[in-house]
Amino acid sequence: MEPTGELFTVFGLPAHPLVVHAVVVLLPLAAVAAIAAALVPRWRQRYSAPLLGVTLLGVLAVPVAAKTGEQLEHRISQRFENPLITEHADMGDTLLPFALGFGVAVVLLLVAGRLADRERAASAEQAGRDAGAGVPKTWRRVSVVVAVLVIATGAAATAQVVRIGHSGSTAVYDGVGN
Template sequence: MALADDLVTINGIPAHPLLVHAVVVLLPLAALGAIALAVRPSWRRKYSWPVLGLTIVGVGAVPLAQKAGEQLEAKLAGLDNPLIARHADLGNDLLPFALGFLVAVVLLVVAGRLADREGTAAAETPDIPKTWRRIAIVMSVLVVLAGVASTVQVVRIGDSGATAVWNGVGTS
């Protein structure tokens, strides 16, 4: 990585379009994995840690892409393009969605593990209430909603960025 005029570049290319691809790929992929865990509780034992790791990396890429985007926006400030401003505004809204999704995934993994233990204990003592199972079901619903919301935001932001870059190309 090189720092040229306060703009982080990788082999001369602004870092933002490169870092953005980590978000565009990893966050929706994490959402798909987390939704699969929510829908198929039997997969939680085997795939919880890889999905949680993918979610952490995807969410961690968001502030990196945002910071590089802010640097690029500052570099392009002279263009006065309202599409860039719209893209930046949408981009600033992603982190709360991503963090909410991460929290929901963590809680699903924890509640799912405790529900599995509760199920094992209930097999021996049927009178044990299934509190963690109920919490895991609620967390499953929240994971689906948060995963879909995060993915929709990524698509909206990506579309606005592509529009800002390609608007007017080939229309002259």
Template sequence: MNTYMVLAQDLTTIDGLPLHPLVVHAVVVLLPLAAVSAILIALRPAWRRRFGWPVLAVTVLGAASVPVAAFSGDQLNVALGGGNPVIAEHSARASVLLPIAIGFAVAVLVLVLAGRVADREADPTDSRARVWRLISVAAAVLTVVLAVGTTVQVVRTGHSGSSAVWDGRVPTNGG
């Protein structure tokens, strides 16, 4: 009998499958997509004006997927008996991802909002307009840095989790 089927009664599942391997796909797709998109809107203000809100939405969805993946991963770890050092390493990397992803989402929010205010300021010689442009540039730089950091941590976390499964260090069936 499949181990997941035995464990399904103690886990959050979708059609009998544990939630964790399903929801991590949201993290590994949405956050890197958001990172590439955020870098593009940070570098091209015209694209920020046009695509800022959709990029922010994808970023927030990706960041919101991280705690769901962490919760479901903790559930799965408990159901598997815990104590696996490979899973502990994966979990530690995931716990680092959450604050980076939240910071990334906040940076994108500031970039979109500050950019909109800077765009509305008509007189570029006005001190208020200069301040908002500076905030927009700082948010763009921070967004790029956090986009790269988020992507690196998604890859590190995902690699440790997939290696655990594919290298056979986590039981996936009755054997």
């Protein structure tokens, strides 16, 4: 990206429509992957690093998309007034808390899941030695609660991405095109 006045561009085009695609693709992809990892512990164990990477990239793309969107909104508002763009910008400002909440939930899932795996292994080992003593199921219970949190925050973040994206598309096609 290269700054052109106050507007960041990529190959002469405003960066926002390009950067926003990272959010639109990565956050829902991370949500689907996180929900799958929450429901299937074997997948969480195997794909935790890619899940964390996609989630972090998606979350980090949100403020970049917001910044480039603000620049584009400022540039467009100098030429003409479009209340749909203002509405889209206002909605866009709401995505970061959703994305951050989802990102934190994914990290919690990976940590609680790892601890639950260790607890499960210790319980299996203990059962082989002494059937009378058991290992507490604390982290296994925590991981279930966190899995529900991941499902809720992933669905909420994805729904918000769709709402914001729809408002942006509407602003462009109904507001600018007419």
